[in-house]
Amino acid sequence: MKKIVGRRVVIGAVSVLAGFAVSAHADVVGNAKAGQGKVAMCIGCHGIPDYRTAYPEVYHVPILGGQNAQYISNALHGYKKGDRHFETMHAIATSLSDQDIADIAAYYSSQTAESKNNPEK
DSSP, rough: HHHHHHHHHHHHHHHHHHHHHTTTTTTTOOOOOHHHHHHHHHHHTTTTTTOOOOSSOOEEEOOOOOOHHHHHHHHHHHHTTTOOOHHHHHHHHHHHHHHHHHHHHHHHHOOOTTTOOOOOO
């Protein structure tokens, strides 16, 4: 009985912490206009149609215009925490605040898939 109760307490605690980790970023509201000034570094790779990286491996770099804001936010937080693995993106993401990430996500989600080179809106 003690094992079952102990496991439930641990599972409950982990669930609460996981929920907090997810919601910690949820209250930050992105501003697309502010994000426009924060994507200069992104355009060099994500603004080039059919671009592929050469280091550390060949990787197709997606155009971000029109992508879902939550997806972009999750991806950047994943790179920042090291859950997603691409050295260049990890280095960039670690320099971003939660507000920066929300603004960048808002900016790209306000674009369309046809918004090449991230035109001003």
